[in-house]
Amino acid sequence: MLKLRRKSSTGTDDEHDLIIRGFLTFLDPPKESAGPAISALMDIGVAVKVLTGDNAIVTTRICRQVGLEPGEPVLGPQIEQLSDASLQQLVEERTVFAKLTPLQKSRVLKALQANGHTVGFLGDGINDAPALRDADVGISVDSGTDIAKESADIILLEKSLMVLEEGVIKGRETFGNIMKYLNMTASSNFGNVFSVLVASAFIPFLPMLAIQLLLQNLMYDISQLALPWDKTDKEFLSKPRKWDAKNIGRFMVWIGPTSSIFDMTTFALMWFVFSANSEHMQTLFQSGWFVEGLLSQTLVVHMLRTQKIPFIQSTAAWPVMMMTGLIMAIGIYVPFSPLGPLVGLQAPAVAVLPMAGRHAARILLRSTGHEGVLYPSLQAVVLGRRSRR
Known part of the structure; x- marks a missing residue:
């Protein structure tokens, strides 16, 4: 049984005379297969970039944990000031894009596509839905949000990310x-x-x-x-x-x-x-x-x-x-x-x-020796982390 009560006035009395007893933190570690999957993708010519709404410091640390050199991250406010031509050049040079809004994620994807890349995007959150829709191949996971799975072209049922390399x-x-x-x-x-x-x-x-x-x-x-x-x-x-x-x-x-x-x-x-x-x-x-x-x-x-x-x-x-x-x-x-x-x-x-x-x-x-057989696949797989924003 739940009992509700409404107060007629508000105040800040509850925020006075408090004693710190500790901190509560939330940990969202990368999958164990993330590092090997990224390495395998790079070995077959697939560029890996990270697009996230999270803090740049947190994102940079996680990238190093999975063996991806982050370089200098690009922040959402910076992207907002760039022209399309400048962004197309920037996406070729940088790996990490942090503090992005959902629309900014889509804009980065479109810049890669404008450069001639075939782009896959992996995401599982609500903020990833626009990018999943705009990517050439939108990839989500079975545990992702409903809107992410509805926006994706492919839903991964296996927990291991090595399935990405197998798919390519x-x-x-x-x-x-x-x-x-x-x-x-x-x-x-x-x-x-x-x-x-x-x-x-x-x-x-x-x-x-x-x-x-x-x-x-x-x-x-x-x-x-x-x-x-x-x-x-x-x-x-x-x-x-x-x-x-x-x-x-x-x-x-x-x-x-x-x-x-x-x-x-x-x-x-x-x-x-x-x-x-x-x-x-x-x-x-x-x-x-x-x-x-x-x-x-x-x-x-x-x-x-x-x-x-x-x-x-x-x-x-x-x-x-x-x-x-x-x-x-x-x-x-x-x-x-x-x-x-x-x-x-x-x-x-x-x-x-x-x-x-x-x-x-x-x-x-x-x-023999005069034939030339050609083959496209994903030229850039962009990995997105679910933002806590």
């Missing part, structure tokens, strides 16, 4: 595998179209039927279904990557014509060596190019997935190895199978198969 690495792996697929598909399709156009100008029949091209592309696409499970080189994961559409164009311009050169060599061999130089021999010509084209495209998967020497310095994950090997075996078998005549293919001469294998290997060697 997984994001870079995913982006890298996406770029592999785009580079492979664009360059392969460009090379096929280029080869067909050139061959059609000199050959009195279609170098490959539409259904054969579709079957070849279908089998090639199936070989890439395992790419989401592929491994990514450590060098690729060591720094942030950004989307660059021009990179796909460079792949098309280099890899496409390179594969077309070997396609032309295949055309010449089929025409002059195997005498597939008339309309009644076009099925043999098309069968030879079908096998050679599929083998070369599938082997190039292993070249484009890494900037290292494939099979020697970098080996694909077993699902990729299994899928590409299976597709190459099926591609060689198709002209000999009952499906071959249905799509206009015939069993080529036995000598065609070693020729196709040699050409595919030459394409692999010629192309």
Whole structure:
């Protein structure tokens, strides 16, 4: 039972003649995993900055406890006096921003974004909500306030902050595998179209039927279904990557014509060596190019997935190895199978198969070392502490 009473007057009598018996303090120590998490993030090229509404002295001490060199902190009143251009320069030079209001936190984030950074913000308090909303990736924790969790894009269920580094690495792996697929598909399709156009100008029949091209592309696409499970080189994961559409164009311009050169060599061999130089021999010509084209495209998967020497310095994950090997075996078998005549293919001469294998290997060697795979992730992770203000 609670009893309430209202006084008709106020006074300060209760504040007189007091004797100090002690002090009551509140301790909010950093998580044990904070230090290792910050170190791990910095090792993979992620800059860590602290934005807080707390006192600069307290914030500086905590930063040193977790192994983050605070430098000279920037205070909220200072930020209030700065122009956007000046703030954009300042955020690159400083690590700790203290005594910030919620809107000032958002302004610091936007300054980082204006400098071209992809910004993640970790916060769990009410004052962090605007920054969580404006960040490229807002991150909160399961024990955070309701408004912080509602404003965040990601809520951490694990207590360890090491999950941040794991998330960045997984994001870079995913982006890298996406770029592999785009580079492979664009360059392969460009090379096929280029080869067909050139061959059609000199050959009195279609170098490959539409259904054969579709079957070849279908089998090639199936070989890439395992790419989401592929491994990514450590060098690729060591720094942030950004989307660059021009990179796909460079792949098309280099890899496409390179594969077309070997396609032309295949055309010449089929025409002059195997005498597939008339309309009644076009099925043999098309069968030879079908096998050679599929083998070369599938082997190039292993070249484009890494900037290292494939099979020697970098080996694909077993699902990729299994899928590409299976597709190459099926591609060689198709002209000999009952499906071959249905799509206009015939069993080529036995000598065609070693020729196709040699050409595919030459394409692999010629192309190795000239690929460039790109990858963005969080370039700046900004850590926010809950303010007691």
